[in-house]
Amino acid sequence: MDSSEFPVIAMHKADNVAIVVTAGGLKAGAKVRKHPDAPLITLINAVPQGHKVALTDIKAGEPVTRYKVSIGIAKQNIQAGTWVHERLLEMPSARNFLNLPMATAKVPAADALTGYTFEGYRNSDGSVGTRNILAVTTTVQCVAGVVDLAVQKIKQDLLPLYPNVDDVVGIEHTYGCGVAIDAPDAIIPIRTLRNISLNPNFGNEVLVVSLGCEKLPPLRLLPPGSFPLTSEQGEGDGPHTVCLQDDQHVGFMSMLQHIVDSARPHLARLNARQRETVSASELVVGVQCGGSDAFSGVTANPIVGFATDLLVRAGATVMFSENTEVRDAVEQLTHRAQSVEVAQSIVRELSWYDQYLERGQADRSANTTPGNKVGGLSNIVEKAMGSIVKSGSMPIQHVLAPGEKLKPHQKGLVFAATPASDFICGTLQLAAGMNLHVFTTGRGTPYGLQACPVVKVATRTELAQRWHDLMDLNAGRVADGEISIEEGGWELFQLMLEVASGRQTWAEHWKLHNALVLFNPAPIT
Ligand code: CA
Numbered sequence: 150m151d152s153s154e155f156p157v158i159a160m161h162k163a164d165n166v167a168i169v170v171t172a173g174g175l176k177a178g179a180k181v182r183k184h185p186d187a188p189l190i191t192l193i194n195a196v197p198q199g200h201k202v203a204l205t206d207i208k209a210g211e212p213v214t215r216y217k218v219s220i221g222i223a224k225q226n227i228q229a230g231t232w233v234h235e236r237l238l239e240m241p242s243a244r245n246f247l248n249l250p251m252a253t254a255k256v257p258a259a260d261a262l263t264g265y266t267f268e269g270y271r272n273s274d275g276s277v278g279t280r281n282i283l284a285v286t287t288t289v290q291c292v293a294g295v296v297d298l299a300v301q302k303i304k305q306d307l308l309p310l311y312p313n314v315d316d317v318v319g320i321e322h323t324y325g326c327g328v329a330i331d332a333p334d335a336i337i338p339i340r341t342l343r344n345i346s347l348n349p350n351f352g353n354e355v356l357v358v359s360l361g362c363e364k365l366p367p368l369r370l371l372p373p374g375s376f377p378l379t380s381e382q383g384e385g386d387g388p389h390t391v392c393l394q395d396d397q398h399v400g401f402m403s404m405l406q407h408i409v410d411s412a413r414p415h416l417a418r419l420n421a422r423q424r425e426t427v428s429a430s431e432l433v434v435g436v437q438c439g440g441s442d443a444f445s446g447v448t449a450n451p452i453v454g455f456a457t458d459l460l461v462r463a464g465a466t467v468m469f470s471e472n473t474e475v476r477d478a479v480e481q482l483t484h485r486a487q488s489v490e491v492a493q494s495i496v497r498e499l500s501w502y503d504q505y506l507e508r509g510q511a512d513r514s515a516n517t518t519p520g521n522k523v524g525g526l527s528n529i530v531e532k533a534m535g536s537i538v539k540s541g542s543m544p545i546q547h548v549l550a551p552g553e554k555l556k557p558h559q560k561g562l563v564f565a566a567t568p569a570s571d572f573i574c575g576t577l578q579l580a581a582g583m584n585l586h587v588f589t590t591g592r593g594t595p596y597g598l599q600a601c602p603v604v605k606v607a608t609r610t611e612l613a614q615r616w617h618d619l620m621d622l623n624a625g626r627v628a629d630g631e632i633s634i635e636e637g638g639w640e641l642f643q644l645m646l647e648v649a650s651g652r653q654t655w656a657e658h659w660k661l662h663n664a665l666v667l668f669n670p671a672p673i674t
Pocket residue numbers: 437438439471569570571574
Protein backbone atom coordinates (compact mmCIF):
# COMPACT_ATOMS: atom_id res chain seq x y z
CA MET A 150 0.00 0.00 0.00
CA ASP A 151 1.67 3.29 -0.97
CA SER A 152 1.19 6.39 1.13
CA SER A 153 -1.77 7.68 -0.90
CA GLU A 154 -3.66 4.32 -0.66
CA PHE A 155 -6.06 3.79 2.24
CA PRO A 156 -7.91 0.72 3.61
CA VAL A 157 -11.62 0.16 2.97
CA ILE A 158 -13.83 -2.76 4.06
CA ALA A 159 -16.12 -4.66 1.68
CA MET A 160 -18.28 -7.24 3.46
CA HIS A 161 -18.62 -9.63 0.53
CA LYS A 162 -16.84 -10.19 -2.77
CA ALA A 163 -20.12 -9.44 -4.59
CA ASP A 164 -20.41 -5.97 -3.01
CA ASN A 165 -20.02 -2.88 -5.23
CA VAL A 166 -19.39 -0.52 -2.28
CA ALA A 167 -16.94 -0.57 0.63
CA ILE A 168 -16.70 1.59 3.75
CA VAL A 169 -13.91 4.00 4.60
CA VAL A 170 -12.03 2.98 7.74
CA THR A 171 -9.71 5.96 8.27
CA ALA A 172 -10.57 8.21 11.26
CA GLY A 173 -11.58 11.64 9.96
CA GLY A 174 -12.51 10.18 6.54
CA LEU A 175 -10.69 10.44 3.21
CA LYS A 176 -10.14 13.41 0.90
CA ALA A 177 -10.88 13.49 -2.82
CA GLY A 178 -7.90 12.03 -4.67
CA ALA A 179 -7.19 9.35 -2.05
CA LYS A 180 -6.78 5.89 -3.53
CA VAL A 181 -8.56 2.73 -2.34
CA ARG A 182 -9.08 -0.79 -3.64
CA LYS A 183 -11.39 -3.67 -2.79
CA HIS A 184 -8.59 -6.21 -2.29
CA PRO A 185 -4.83 -6.27 -3.00
CA ASP A 186 -5.30 -7.58 -6.56
CA ALA A 187 -8.13 -5.18 -7.46
CA PRO A 188 -7.49 -2.01 -9.48
CA LEU A 189 -6.84 1.22 -7.59
CA ILE A 190 -9.78 3.63 -7.49
CA THR A 191 -9.35 7.37 -6.97
CA LEU A 192 -11.94 9.08 -4.75
CA ILE A 193 -13.98 11.67 -6.64
CA ASN A 194 -15.39 13.22 -3.45
CA ALA A 195 -14.31 13.39 0.17
CA VAL A 196 -15.85 10.40 2.02
CA PRO A 197 -16.44 10.51 5.81
CA GLN A 198 -15.34 7.62 8.03
CA GLY A 199 -17.85 4.78 7.99
CA HIS A 200 -19.40 5.91 4.72
CA LYS A 201 -19.53 4.03 1.44
CA VAL A 202 -17.44 4.50 -1.69
CA ALA A 203 -18.47 3.03 -5.06
CA LEU A 204 -15.97 0.36 -6.14
CA THR A 205 -17.31 0.17 -9.71
CA ASP A 206 -19.46 2.33 -11.97
CA ILE A 207 -23.09 1.74 -10.96
CA LYS A 208 -25.81 2.68 -13.47
CA ALA A 209 -29.08 4.38 -12.47
CA GLY A 210 -31.58 1.63 -11.59
CA GLU A 211 -28.90 -0.89 -10.58
CA PRO A 212 -28.63 -2.23 -7.02
CA VAL A 213 -26.05 -0.95 -4.57
CA THR A 214 -24.85 -4.09 -2.82
CA ARG A 215 -23.47 -4.54 0.69
CA TYR A 216 -23.47 -7.82 2.67
CA LYS A 217 -24.29 -9.37 -0.75
CA VAL A 218 -27.75 -7.75 -0.35
CA SER A 219 -29.27 -4.84 -2.26
CA ILE A 220 -29.36 -1.96 0.22
CA GLY A 221 -30.87 0.38 -2.39
CA ILE A 222 -31.30 1.18 -6.06
CA ALA A 223 -29.07 3.87 -7.59
CA LYS A 224 -31.18 6.96 -8.39
CA GLN A 225 -28.55 8.18 -10.89
CA ASN A 226 -25.37 6.95 -12.53
CA ILE A 227 -22.68 6.58 -9.86
CA GLN A 228 -19.06 6.63 -10.99
CA ALA A 229 -16.44 4.47 -9.24
CA GLY A 230 -14.84 6.52 -6.43
CA THR A 231 -18.06 8.42 -5.60
CA TRP A 232 -19.33 8.87 -2.03
CA VAL A 233 -22.52 6.72 -1.98
CA HIS A 234 -24.72 8.55 0.52
CA GLU A 235 -28.42 7.99 1.29
CA ARG A 236 -29.58 10.65 -1.21
CA LEU A 237 -28.26 8.56 -4.11
CA LEU A 238 -30.31 5.51 -3.04
CA GLU A 239 -33.92 4.43 -3.42
CA MET A 240 -34.73 2.06 -0.54
CA PRO A 241 -36.02 -1.38 -1.62
CA SER A 242 -39.47 -2.30 -0.32
CA ALA A 243 -39.76 -4.85 2.49
CA ARG A 244 -40.01 -8.47 1.41
CA ASN A 245 -43.49 -9.91 1.89
CA PHE A 246 -44.04 -13.06 3.92
CA LEU A 247 -44.95 -15.32 0.97
CA ASN A 248 -42.77 -18.20 -0.16
CA LEU A 249 -40.14 -17.76 2.54
CA PRO A 250 -37.61 -20.55 2.98
CA MET A 251 -38.82 -22.31 6.14
CA ALA A 252 -36.18 -24.12 8.25
CA THR A 253 -34.08 -24.89 5.19
CA ALA A 254 -30.57 -24.09 6.50
CA LYS A 255 -28.02 -26.80 7.13
CA VAL A 256 -27.04 -26.81 10.81
CA PRO A 257 -23.39 -25.66 11.02
CA ALA A 258 -21.07 -28.32 12.43
CA ALA A 259 -19.98 -27.10 15.87
CA ASP A 260 -18.70 -29.10 18.82
CA ALA A 261 -20.21 -28.54 22.25
CA LEU A 262 -18.04 -26.31 24.43
CA THR A 263 -17.62 -27.79 27.87
CA GLY A 264 -15.83 -26.75 31.05
CA TYR A 265 -16.73 -23.03 31.00
CA THR A 266 -18.21 -21.76 34.25
CA PHE A 267 -19.04 -18.63 36.17
CA GLU A 268 -19.83 -17.78 39.80
CA GLY A 269 -23.57 -17.18 40.10
CA TYR A 270 -26.48 -17.22 42.53
CA ARG A 271 -28.63 -20.33 42.22
CA ASN A 272 -32.35 -19.56 42.68
CA SER A 273 -35.07 -21.85 44.03
CA ASP A 274 -36.80 -21.99 40.63
CA GLY A 275 -33.59 -23.35 39.05
CA SER A 276 -32.54 -20.10 37.33
CA VAL A 277 -29.20 -18.43 38.11
CA GLY A 278 -28.57 -14.77 38.91
CA THR A 279 -25.43 -12.83 38.04
CA ARG A 280 -26.36 -10.23 40.66
CA ASN A 281 -28.13 -10.46 44.05
CA ILE A 282 -30.68 -7.64 44.03
CA LEU A 283 -33.88 -6.94 45.99
CA ALA A 284 -36.61 -5.68 43.65
CA VAL A 285 -39.63 -3.76 44.89
CA THR A 286 -42.36 -4.31 42.33
CA THR A 287 -45.02 -1.66 41.84
CA THR A 288 -48.50 -2.14 40.38
CA VAL A 289 -49.01 1.47 39.33
CA GLN A 290 -47.12 4.70 38.71
CA CYS A 291 -49.02 6.44 41.56
CA VAL A 292 -46.78 4.78 44.17
CA ALA A 293 -43.48 5.61 42.40
CA GLY A 294 -42.54 8.61 44.55
CA VAL A 295 -43.13 6.74 47.82
CA VAL A 296 -41.26 3.67 46.57
CA ASP A 297 -38.34 5.81 45.43
CA LEU A 298 -37.96 7.28 48.94
CA ALA A 299 -38.46 3.87 50.56
CA VAL A 300 -35.74 2.37 48.35
CA GLN A 301 -33.37 5.20 49.32
CA LYS A 302 -34.12 4.53 53.01
CA ILE A 303 -33.66 0.76 52.61
CA LYS A 304 -30.29 1.36 50.92
CA GLN A 305 -29.20 3.79 53.60
CA ASP A 306 -30.45 2.02 56.75
CA LEU A 307 -30.65 -1.69 55.86
CA LEU A 308 -28.28 -2.51 53.01
CA PRO A 309 -25.12 -2.11 55.18
CA LEU A 310 -26.55 -4.87 57.42
CA TYR A 311 -26.85 -7.26 54.47
CA PRO A 312 -23.46 -7.03 52.71
CA ASN A 313 -24.10 -9.90 50.26
CA VAL A 314 -26.99 -8.01 48.67
CA ASP A 315 -25.79 -5.93 45.73
CA ASP A 316 -28.58 -3.40 45.40
CA VAL A 317 -32.24 -2.51 45.93
CA VAL A 318 -34.28 -1.61 42.87
CA GLY A 319 -37.72 -0.03 42.64
CA ILE A 320 -39.47 -1.42 39.56
CA GLU A 321 -41.10 1.83 38.56
CA HIS A 322 -43.12 2.29 35.37
CA THR A 323 -45.92 4.41 33.92
CA TYR A 324 -48.49 1.59 33.68
CA GLY A 325 -51.21 0.29 36.00
CA CYS A 326 -54.07 2.79 35.71
CA GLY A 327 -55.55 5.08 33.09
CA VAL A 328 -55.23 2.25 30.58
CA ALA A 329 -57.62 -0.14 28.81
CA ILE A 330 -56.63 -3.02 31.07
CA ASP A 331 -58.86 -5.59 29.31
CA ALA A 332 -57.80 -4.73 25.75
CA PRO A 333 -56.21 -7.79 24.11
CA ASP A 334 -52.79 -6.16 23.76
CA ALA A 335 -52.73 -5.14 27.46
CA ILE A 336 -51.39 -8.64 28.11
CA ILE A 337 -48.02 -7.37 26.87
CA PRO A 338 -47.29 -4.71 29.54
CA ILE A 339 -48.91 -6.84 32.26
CA ARG A 340 -46.85 -9.96 31.60
CA THR A 341 -43.73 -7.84 31.08
CA LEU A 342 -44.09 -6.41 34.57
CA ARG A 343 -44.89 -9.81 36.08
CA ASN A 344 -41.93 -11.47 34.43
CA ILE A 345 -39.48 -8.69 35.33
CA SER A 346 -40.38 -9.26 38.99
CA LEU A 347 -39.26 -12.86 38.46
CA ASN A 348 -35.93 -11.99 36.76
CA PRO A 349 -33.13 -14.33 37.94
CA ASN A 350 -31.13 -11.38 39.33
CA PHE A 351 -33.89 -10.78 41.90
CA GLY A 352 -33.41 -14.13 43.66
CA ASN A 353 -37.09 -15.23 43.52
CA GLU A 354 -38.00 -12.68 46.23
CA VAL A 355 -41.20 -10.80 45.37
CA LEU A 356 -42.27 -7.68 47.28
CA VAL A 357 -45.09 -5.57 45.82
CA VAL A 358 -46.19 -2.02 46.64
CA SER A 359 -49.71 -1.15 45.42
CA LEU A 360 -51.94 1.88 45.78
CA GLY A 361 -55.29 0.14 46.33
CA CYS A 362 -57.66 1.53 43.69
CA GLU A 363 -55.63 0.86 40.50
CA LYS A 364 -56.75 -1.19 37.52
CA LEU A 365 -53.83 -3.57 37.90
CA PRO A 366 -54.17 -4.94 41.47
CA PRO A 367 -51.44 -7.22 42.92
CA LEU A 368 -53.45 -10.40 42.38
CA ARG A 369 -53.89 -9.62 38.69
CA LEU A 370 -50.21 -8.77 38.31
CA LEU A 371 -48.99 -11.83 40.21
CA PRO A 372 -51.80 -14.39 40.67
CA PRO A 373 -51.17 -17.34 43.02
CA GLY A 374 -48.99 -19.89 41.30
CA SER A 375 -47.28 -17.34 39.02
CA PHE A 376 -44.34 -16.74 41.37
CA PRO A 377 -42.13 -18.94 43.62
CA LEU A 378 -43.33 -19.04 47.24
CA THR A 379 -41.06 -18.16 50.13
CA SER A 380 -40.92 -20.25 53.31
CA GLU A 381 -43.37 -17.80 54.94
CA GLN A 382 -46.04 -18.24 52.26
CA GLY A 383 -48.64 -20.93 51.75
CA GLU A 384 -50.08 -22.50 48.61
CA GLY A 385 -52.64 -20.13 47.06
CA ASP A 386 -51.17 -17.00 48.65
CA GLY A 387 -50.87 -13.79 46.67
CA PRO A 388 -47.60 -11.84 46.59
CA HIS A 389 -46.22 -10.14 49.72
CA THR A 390 -47.82 -6.71 49.34
CA VAL A 391 -47.81 -3.29 51.00
CA CYS A 392 -50.99 -1.39 50.01
CA LEU A 393 -50.67 2.37 50.58
CA GLN A 394 -54.44 2.99 50.96
CA ASP A 395 -54.74 0.44 53.81
CA ASP A 396 -56.34 1.91 56.96
CA GLN A 397 -53.28 0.99 59.02
CA HIS A 398 -51.28 3.73 57.28
CA VAL A 399 -51.70 6.93 59.20
CA GLY A 400 -49.56 9.56 57.57
CA PHE A 401 -46.69 9.24 55.11
CA MET A 402 -44.07 7.99 57.57
CA SER A 403 -46.14 4.91 58.44
CA MET A 404 -46.36 3.78 54.83
CA LEU A 405 -42.66 4.46 54.30
CA GLN A 406 -41.73 2.47 57.41
CA HIS A 407 -44.06 -0.38 56.43
CA ILE A 408 -42.24 -0.80 53.09
CA VAL A 409 -38.83 -0.62 54.76
CA ASP A 410 -39.82 -3.21 57.40
CA SER A 411 -41.30 -5.47 54.73
CA ALA A 412 -37.95 -5.54 52.95
CA ARG A 413 -36.14 -7.11 55.93
CA PRO A 414 -37.08 -10.81 55.52
CA HIS A 415 -36.35 -10.62 51.78
CA LEU A 416 -32.96 -9.01 52.39
CA ALA A 417 -32.13 -11.61 55.03
CA ARG A 418 -32.80 -14.50 52.63
CA LEU A 419 -30.91 -12.84 49.76
CA ASN A 420 -28.01 -12.10 52.11
CA ALA A 421 -27.71 -15.77 53.17
CA ARG A 422 -26.83 -16.77 49.59
CA GLN A 423 -23.30 -17.26 48.24
CA ARG A 424 -22.03 -17.28 44.71
CA GLU A 425 -21.36 -20.84 43.53
CA THR A 426 -19.65 -22.28 40.47
CA VAL A 427 -22.21 -22.98 37.77
CA SER A 428 -21.97 -23.98 34.11
CA ALA A 429 -21.81 -21.27 31.45
CA SER A 430 -25.04 -22.86 30.18
CA GLU A 431 -26.86 -20.90 32.92
CA LEU A 432 -26.20 -17.62 31.15
CA VAL A 433 -29.21 -15.93 29.56
CA VAL A 434 -27.70 -13.20 27.42
CA GLY A 435 -29.67 -10.48 25.64
CA VAL A 436 -27.81 -8.87 22.73
CA GLN A 437 -28.74 -5.46 21.43
CA CYS A 438 -27.30 -2.48 19.57
CA GLY A 439 -27.96 1.23 19.85
CA GLY A 440 -26.46 4.35 18.35
CA SER A 441 -25.27 2.23 15.42
CA ASP A 442 -22.90 3.28 12.66
CA ALA A 443 -21.55 1.55 9.56
CA PHE A 444 -18.88 -0.14 11.71
CA SER A 445 -21.53 -1.86 13.89
CA GLY A 446 -21.99 -4.51 11.23
CA VAL A 447 -18.25 -4.77 10.52
CA THR A 448 -16.57 -4.96 13.92
CA ALA A 449 -18.77 -5.08 17.05
CA ASN A 450 -21.76 -7.08 15.81
CA PRO A 451 -19.60 -9.80 14.17
CA ILE A 452 -17.66 -10.13 17.45
CA VAL A 453 -20.96 -10.46 19.32
CA GLY A 454 -22.14 -12.98 16.69
CA PHE A 455 -19.01 -15.07 17.22
CA ALA A 456 -19.51 -14.94 21.02
CA THR A 457 -23.20 -15.86 20.50
CA ASP A 458 -22.11 -19.02 18.71
CA LEU A 459 -19.67 -19.83 21.57
CA LEU A 460 -22.43 -19.33 24.16
CA VAL A 461 -24.88 -21.51 22.24
CA ARG A 462 -22.20 -24.21 21.91
CA ALA A 463 -21.67 -23.94 25.69
CA GLY A 464 -25.37 -24.66 26.22
CA ALA A 465 -26.34 -21.09 27.18
CA THR A 466 -29.30 -19.04 25.98
CA VAL A 467 -28.84 -15.99 23.75
CA MET A 468 -31.69 -13.70 22.76
CA PHE A 469 -31.59 -11.34 19.82
CA SER A 470 -34.47 -8.92 19.24
CA GLU A 471 -35.22 -5.55 17.60
CA ASN A 472 -38.03 -6.30 15.09
CA THR A 473 -37.46 -3.35 12.75
CA GLU A 474 -33.77 -4.24 12.53
CA VAL A 475 -34.37 -7.84 11.51
CA ARG A 476 -37.43 -7.27 9.31
CA ASP A 477 -35.37 -6.90 6.12
CA ALA A 478 -33.53 -10.11 6.95
CA VAL A 479 -36.72 -12.18 7.47
CA GLU A 480 -35.61 -14.59 4.76
CA GLN A 481 -32.36 -15.32 6.60
CA LEU A 482 -34.25 -15.84 9.87
CA THR A 483 -36.89 -18.26 8.60
CA HIS A 484 -34.14 -20.09 6.68
CA ARG A 485 -32.18 -20.52 9.93
CA ALA A 486 -35.17 -21.60 12.04
CA GLN A 487 -34.72 -25.03 13.59
CA SER A 488 -38.19 -26.16 12.57
CA VAL A 489 -41.09 -25.02 10.40
CA GLU A 490 -43.00 -24.15 13.61
CA VAL A 491 -40.21 -21.82 14.72
CA ALA A 492 -40.12 -20.22 11.25
CA GLN A 493 -43.89 -19.70 11.43
CA SER A 494 -43.53 -18.06 14.85
CA ILE A 495 -40.95 -15.64 13.41
CA VAL A 496 -43.39 -14.69 10.64
CA ARG A 497 -46.24 -14.38 13.18
CA GLU A 498 -44.28 -11.90 15.31
CA LEU A 499 -42.91 -9.82 12.43
CA SER A 500 -46.25 -9.64 10.68
CA TRP A 501 -47.99 -8.60 13.93
CA TYR A 502 -45.34 -5.87 14.21
CA ASP A 503 -45.87 -4.72 10.59
CA GLN A 504 -49.56 -4.27 11.43
CA TYR A 505 -48.72 -2.44 14.67
CA LEU A 506 -46.57 0.03 12.68
CA GLU A 507 -49.26 0.38 10.00
CA ARG A 508 -51.82 1.38 12.66
CA GLY A 509 -49.53 4.31 13.44
CA GLN A 510 -49.05 5.04 9.73
CA ALA A 511 -45.37 4.20 9.96
CA ASP A 512 -43.14 1.44 8.69
CA ARG A 513 -39.69 0.05 9.39
CA SER A 514 -38.02 3.02 7.67
CA ALA A 515 -38.92 5.13 10.75
CA ASN A 516 -36.19 3.22 12.63
CA THR A 517 -33.03 4.96 11.40
CA THR A 518 -31.90 8.01 13.36
CA PRO A 519 -30.07 11.13 12.15
CA GLY A 520 -27.00 9.78 13.98
CA ASN A 521 -27.18 6.45 12.12
CA LYS A 522 -27.08 8.38 8.83
CA VAL A 523 -24.18 10.59 9.90
CA GLY A 524 -22.45 7.33 10.89
CA GLY A 525 -22.78 6.02 7.34
CA LEU A 526 -25.94 3.89 7.51
CA SER A 527 -28.06 4.97 4.55
CA ASN A 528 -31.29 3.22 5.49
CA ILE A 529 -32.91 0.46 7.56
CA VAL A 530 -31.94 -2.27 5.07
CA GLU A 531 -28.26 -1.51 5.50
CA LYS A 532 -28.72 -1.17 9.28
CA ALA A 533 -30.63 -4.47 9.49
CA MET A 534 -27.99 -6.43 7.60
CA GLY A 535 -25.38 -5.20 10.08
CA SER A 536 -27.66 -5.75 13.09
CA ILE A 537 -28.63 -9.35 12.34
CA VAL A 538 -24.95 -10.37 12.49
CA LYS A 539 -25.25 -10.33 16.31
CA SER A 540 -27.29 -13.52 16.12
CA GLY A 541 -24.30 -15.56 14.92
CA SER A 542 -24.78 -18.61 12.72
CA MET A 543 -26.58 -21.24 14.81
CA PRO A 544 -30.17 -22.41 14.25
CA ILE A 545 -32.94 -20.28 15.82
CA GLN A 546 -34.52 -22.61 18.35
CA HIS A 547 -37.30 -20.61 20.00
CA VAL A 548 -39.38 -17.45 19.54
CA LEU A 549 -40.80 -15.27 22.32
CA ALA A 550 -43.62 -12.75 21.91
CA PRO A 551 -43.06 -9.38 23.67
CA GLY A 552 -42.97 -9.73 27.47
CA GLU A 553 -42.96 -13.54 27.50
CA LYS A 554 -40.54 -15.38 29.78
CA LEU A 555 -38.25 -18.19 28.67
CA LYS A 556 -39.28 -21.61 29.92
CA PRO A 557 -36.51 -23.64 31.59
CA HIS A 558 -36.10 -25.93 28.56
CA GLN A 559 -35.78 -23.03 26.10
CA LYS A 560 -32.01 -22.94 25.61
CA GLY A 561 -29.89 -21.96 22.63
CA LEU A 562 -30.56 -19.14 20.19
CA VAL A 563 -33.87 -17.35 20.74
CA PHE A 564 -35.60 -14.64 18.73
CA ALA A 565 -37.31 -12.50 21.39
CA ALA A 566 -39.55 -10.19 19.36
CA THR A 567 -39.28 -6.61 20.66
CA PRO A 568 -39.20 -3.06 19.34
CA ALA A 569 -35.65 -1.86 18.62
CA SER A 570 -35.92 1.07 21.07
CA ASP A 571 -33.00 0.48 23.45
CA PHE A 572 -34.95 0.85 26.71
CA ILE A 573 -38.01 -1.10 25.56
CA CYS A 574 -35.89 -3.89 24.12
CA GLY A 575 -33.82 -4.06 27.32
CA THR A 576 -37.00 -4.07 29.45
CA LEU A 577 -38.53 -6.92 27.43
CA GLN A 578 -35.29 -8.93 27.50
CA LEU A 579 -35.26 -8.52 31.32
CA ALA A 580 -38.80 -9.90 31.37
CA ALA A 581 -37.67 -12.84 29.25
CA GLY A 582 -35.15 -13.73 31.98
CA MET A 583 -31.92 -12.05 30.83
CA ASN A 584 -29.12 -12.18 33.42
CA LEU A 585 -26.45 -10.50 31.25
CA HIS A 586 -26.78 -7.85 28.55
CA VAL A 587 -24.38 -7.16 25.67
CA PHE A 588 -24.80 -3.86 23.87
CA THR A 589 -22.88 -2.59 20.83
CA THR A 590 -22.62 1.07 19.91
CA GLY A 591 -20.88 3.10 17.23
CA ARG A 592 -22.11 6.63 17.84
CA GLY A 593 -21.84 6.00 21.62
CA THR A 594 -24.47 5.69 24.33
CA PRO A 595 -24.02 5.52 28.13
CA TYR A 596 -26.92 2.99 28.30
CA GLY A 597 -27.23 0.90 31.46
CA LEU A 598 -29.81 -1.10 33.42
CA GLN A 599 -30.12 -1.35 37.18
CA ALA A 600 -31.34 -4.95 37.16
CA CYS A 601 -28.63 -6.48 35.03
CA PRO A 602 -25.00 -5.81 34.05
CA VAL A 603 -24.59 -4.33 30.55
CA VAL A 604 -21.33 -5.06 28.69
CA LYS A 605 -20.85 -2.29 26.12
CA VAL A 606 -18.85 -2.90 22.96
CA ALA A 607 -17.54 0.05 20.91
CA THR A 608 -17.44 -0.36 17.13
CA ARG A 609 -14.54 2.10 16.61
CA THR A 610 -11.22 2.70 18.36
CA GLU A 611 -11.81 6.46 18.34
CA LEU A 612 -15.01 6.02 20.40
CA ALA A 613 -13.39 3.44 22.70
CA GLN A 614 -10.54 5.89 23.43
CA ARG A 615 -12.71 8.98 23.84
CA TRP A 616 -15.19 7.10 26.06
CA HIS A 617 -12.48 5.05 27.77
CA ASP A 618 -14.43 4.79 31.03
CA LEU A 619 -17.80 3.91 29.46
CA MET A 620 -16.95 1.21 26.90
CA ASP A 621 -16.08 -2.28 28.16
CA LEU A 622 -14.56 -3.69 24.96
CA ASN A 623 -13.06 -2.10 21.83
CA ALA A 624 -14.15 -3.95 18.68
CA GLY A 625 -12.58 -1.18 16.59
CA ARG A 626 -9.35 -3.17 16.80
CA VAL A 627 -10.81 -5.41 14.07
CA ALA A 628 -10.91 -2.49 11.61
CA ASP A 629 -7.43 -1.44 12.79
CA GLY A 630 -6.12 -4.90 11.84
CA GLU A 631 -5.03 -5.62 15.44
CA ILE A 632 -7.33 -8.55 16.21
CA SER A 633 -9.50 -10.96 14.24
CA ILE A 634 -13.23 -11.34 14.75
CA GLU A 635 -12.55 -14.76 16.32
CA GLU A 636 -10.08 -13.26 18.83
CA GLY A 637 -12.54 -10.50 19.69
CA GLY A 638 -15.34 -13.03 20.07
CA TRP A 639 -13.34 -15.14 22.53
CA GLU A 640 -12.33 -12.01 24.45
CA LEU A 641 -15.98 -10.98 24.77
CA PHE A 642 -16.98 -14.52 25.82
CA GLN A 643 -14.37 -14.50 28.62
CA LEU A 644 -15.40 -10.97 29.66
CA MET A 645 -19.04 -12.08 29.88
CA LEU A 646 -18.08 -14.94 32.24
CA GLU A 647 -16.11 -12.50 34.41
CA VAL A 648 -18.94 -9.95 34.53
CA ALA A 649 -21.45 -12.73 35.27
CA SER A 650 -19.21 -13.68 38.21
CA GLY A 651 -19.37 -10.18 39.68
CA ARG A 652 -16.83 -8.02 37.84
CA GLN A 653 -18.37 -4.56 37.42
CA THR A 654 -19.08 -3.06 34.01
CA TRP A 655 -18.46 0.65 33.47
CA ALA A 656 -22.21 1.35 33.57
CA GLU A 657 -22.36 -0.35 36.98
CA HIS A 658 -19.26 1.50 38.17
CA TRP A 659 -20.88 4.88 37.46
CA LYS A 660 -24.39 3.63 38.39
CA LEU A 661 -25.78 4.60 34.98
CA HIS A 662 -29.34 3.35 34.77
CA ASN A 663 -31.93 3.88 32.11
CA ALA A 664 -35.61 3.67 33.03
CA LEU A 665 -37.63 0.53 32.49
CA VAL A 666 -40.01 1.33 29.65
CA LEU A 667 -42.99 -0.97 29.16
CA PHE A 668 -44.16 -1.72 25.62
CA ASN A 669 -47.88 -0.93 25.64
CA PRO A 670 -49.52 -1.31 22.22
CA ALA A 671 -52.99 -1.17 23.90
CA PRO A 672 -55.10 1.98 24.33
CA ILE A 673 -54.70 4.51 27.13
CA THR A 674 -57.97 5.83 28.60
CA1 CA B 1 -31.66 -1.04 20.04
